[in-house]
Amino acid sequence: MNEFDFIHQYLYRQQQDEQLILGIGDDAAIVRPRSGYDLHFSTDMLVGGTHFFPDVAPADLAHKVLAVNLSDMAAMGAKPRWALLSVALPELNKDWIEAFCNSLFALAARFGVTLIGGDTTKGNWVFNVNIIGETPCRQSLRRDAAEAGDDIWVSGLLGLAAAALDVHWNKVTLPAAIFAQCEERRLRPQPRVALGQELLSLAHAAQDISDGLAQDIGHILQASKVGAEINADLIPTLTTLKQQALPLAQLRQWLLAGGDDYELVFTASPVQRAAIMAAAERTGTPVTRIGVITAGAQLHLHDHAGNVIQLQQQGFDHFV
Ligand code: ADP
Numbered sequence: 143m144n145e146f147d148f149i150h151q152y153l154y155r156q157q158q159d160e161q162l163i164l165g166i167g168d169d170a171a172i173v174r175p176r177s178g179y180d181l182h183f184s185t186d187m188l189v190g191g192t193h194f195f196p197d198v199a200p201a202d203l204a205h206k207v208l209a210v211n212l213s214d215m216a217a218m219g220a221k222p223r224w225a226l227l228s229v230a231l232p233e234l235n236k237d238w239i240e241a242f243c244n245s246l247f248a249l250a251a252r253f254g255v256t257l258i259g260g261d262t263t264k265g266n267w268v269f270n271v272n273i274i275g276e277t278p279c280r281q282s283l284r285r286d287a288a289e290a291g292d293d294i295w296v297s298g299l300l301g302l303a304a305a306a307l308d309v310h311w312n313k314v315t316l317p318a319a320i321f322a323q324c325e326e327r328r329l330r331p332q333p334r335v336a337l338g339q340e341l342l343s344l345a346h347a348a349q350d351i352s353d354g355l356a357q358d359i360g361h362i363l364q365a366s367k368v369g370a371e372i373n374a375d376l377i378p379t380l381t382t383l384k385q386q387a388l389p390l391a392q393l394r395q396w397l398l399a400g401g402d403d404y405e406l407v408f409t410a411s412p413v414q415r416a417a418i419m420a421a422a423e424r425t426g427t428p429v430t431r432i433g434v435i436t437a438g439a440q441l442h443l444h445d446h447a448g449n450v451i452q453l454q455q456q457g458f459d460h461f462v
């Protein structure tokens with residue numbers, strides 16, 4: 143298969159999109175923004191050996207490449223609309239490409255995203271998506287909008303992807319059924335797109351958790367010039383994972399500093415509690431309150447008893 147077979151046979155697909163003027167096939171795609179909407183642009187790259195193992199299933203890889211980008215739109219409260227996909231692959235293997243593209247288009251269709259272009263080159267396993275989403279004008283969940291007195295909420299369960307990764311690295315062992323749940327999360331994160339859009343009118347600041355809760359909420363604190371108090375014992379995780387005979391420090395490290403969960407952390411006024419619970423119910427997304435935004439500038443972590451928790455590492459950083 144050559145580059146043009148790949149583009150023509152696997153990427154040219156009929157996609158329903160009223161705003162699409164010109165899709166894949168020309169030097170650039172053309173889309174028409176809706177009047178009254180702001181566009182949001184983001185990009186996220188996955189590199190072989192850094193973000194995925196060489197033997198990853200193509201369907202899992204395609205899911206993750208798009209899902210991590212959808213998660214950035216979710217974190218802004220934006221509706222994802224268009225994606226461009228750039229790939230560097232050592233070869234074009236038919237079965238591999240077919241599985242990859244089927245998974246990619248299935249996830250795109252689920253979220254109403256049109257693939258409008260990209261680039262294909264020979265090289266060493268790099269996948270990059272550019273994503274574009276929209277919100278009604280001047281409505282976004284920005285990192286700089288948290289206010290002292292806000293509740294801090296997280297969606298879903300945290301620490302699962304990090305636990306699965308530690309099993310791969312032989313740092314821990316977990317019973318097969320628990321590992322399978324954690325691994326499913328590591329390979330197939332579920333971006334919280336519907337919740338993000340509901341939160342536009344309810345939350346102040348939001349961010350997706352890709353590099354660890356402590357580090358990622360740190361971005362909100364810095365941008366908003368506020369502090370936070372978080373009760374680590376309130377951070378939701380898999381009950382069966384919590385019940386394992388693990389050192390507490392290990393579990394805490396996964397919950398507070400483990401990456402790759404792609405849940406949302408967001409802040410909102412306490413008057414919105416009931417409305418947020420209703421939005422969570424409507425979108426089928428569990429949410430949990432884990433702390434409060436303070437007037438300080440620091441992140442303080444404690445347990446139920448009020449003991450201070452120190453972390454060895456706040457989260458993931460490629461260059462540390
Ligand atoms: P150019 O040489 O102008 O960069 P290409 O021959 O690389 O154009 O691409 C032809 C068309 O196929 C373009 O519309 C481009 O956006 C699209 N395309 C190429 N690779 C990909 C890809 N990996 N995913 C989606 N679209 C792609």
Ligand code: MG
Pocket residue numbers: 260261262
């Ligand atoms: Mg090109």
